[in-house]
Amino acid sequence: MLYWFRMPAGxxxxxxxxxxxxxxxxxxxxxxVGLGGGVVMIPLMVxxxxxxxxxxxxxSLVAIVFxxxxxxxxxxxxxxxxxxxxxxxxxxAVCTARxxxxxxxxxxxxxxxxxxxxxxxxxxxxLISKDFIMGxxxxxxxxxxxxxxxxxxxxxxxxxxxxGVGGGGIMVPxxxxxxxxxxxxxxxxxxxxxVPGSAMGAATHYKLGNVAKKIAPGLAAGAAIGGYFGANLAxxxxxxxxKLIFAIVSIWMGIRYIRA
Numbered sequence: 543m544l545y546w547f548r549m550p551a552g553x554x555x556x557x558x559x560x561x562x563x564x565x566x567x568x569x570x571x572x573x574x575v576g577l578g579g580g581v582v583m584i585p586l587m588v589x590x591x592x593x594x595x596x597x598x599x600x601x602s603l604v605a606i607v608f609x610x611x612x613x614x615x616x617x618x619x620x621x622x623x624x625x626x627x628x629x630x631x632x633x634x635a636v637c638t639a640r641x642x643x644x645x646x647x648x649x650x651x652x653x654x655x656x657x658x659x660x661x662x663x664x665x666x667x668x669l670i671s672k673d674f675i676m677g678x679x680x681x682x683x684x685x686x687x688x689x690x691x692x693x694x695x696x697x698x699x700x701x702x703x704x705x706g707v708g709g710g711g712i713m714v715p716x717x718x719x720x721x722x723x724x725x726x727x728x729x730x731x732x733x734x735x736x737v738p739g740s741a742m743g744a745a746t747h748y749k750l751g752n753v754a755k756k757i758a759p760g761l762a763a764g765a766a767i768g769g770y771f772g773a774n775l776a777x778x779x780x781x782x783x784x785k786l787i788f789a790i791v792s793i794w795m796g797i798r799y800i801r802a
Contacts (some may be wrong), residue, residue: 559570560591561760567793568602569609570767572708574775579609579765580707581665584658593754595654599646599706600747601754603740605765606708613769617730624727627691628734631713634695635702635739642703643746658705659799665711666792679722691722703743708736760786 564586565579572579580602587598617623646654694716698709710732717728747753 548749550799558760561757561762562764564591564757565605565761565764565766566768567715568605568763569770570772570775572606572609572613572710572765572769572772574772579769580606581662581711581782581792583761583765584706585662587754587757591754591757593757595651595658596647596747596750596752597754599654599658599704600744600750600752601758601761602644602706603643603702603744603747604753604758605761606706606740607737607744608762608766609769610708610733610740612766612770614730614734614737615768616774617726617733620726620730622724622730623734624723625734627717627723628719628731630688630691631695631698631735632738634692635699635709635735636742638696638699639703639739639743640746642700642705643743643750643752644703645700646704647750647752649748655799659796659801661701661705661707662792662796662799665764666796668711668715670786670789674769687721690716695739698736699718699739699743699769702736702739703746706743706747708733708740710736731747 564583567585567586568579568581570579571582580599583602583605584595584598587593587601588595591598593601603690614623614628649657694713698712701707701712710729713732713735714725714728717723717731718725723731745755
């Protein structure tokens, strides 16, 4: 905190305003479709905030802690959170989020950008085909139920720590397709489950120097506000056009990252 107060007032408020806008964009979209918002915030932090790829990933996770928490509360108020599933997912994700963050830190900037580019394309293709993929579901038995949650949490934690995202895009498909959760319940459950894993990833990145303190407070505030409104809008607003626009932009951005 003393570091921030020593900064000149002009640059400080400018950076916080920039972080607030980026956080709002990521939070609203993340709340709408059940993601943490990192896939929106990270490219904006690199392009607009001029952060390195490593710093963008670490700073994104700080904001996602608040996005996931506020979004989960909004879903909970509508009755769309499975506490038991969230707890299992969260515990497993915490175990691997630190490993993912350390792996991201070990990668050269160029390789991390390429990896994030492929991830952007994956998320975009998933979002535009989600309704078709989710059209049928398999209701797992009691043993498979726990195995699926365990494996999903382990994998999501690693991806979250590495990519700087909450992992909703990884968690939701198994919850809907393999366990048979309704879509909104899966989204609310994933938002709550991503909070501990994102916190672990953020703490690891912070220790590695990959958190930009100059925009983190504004980013977190914007993500929390945006996540609340996005999660509430999700119950009244059709997603299709928003997802289509996002998918087109994400694929274009992902290709740019891959070719960088």
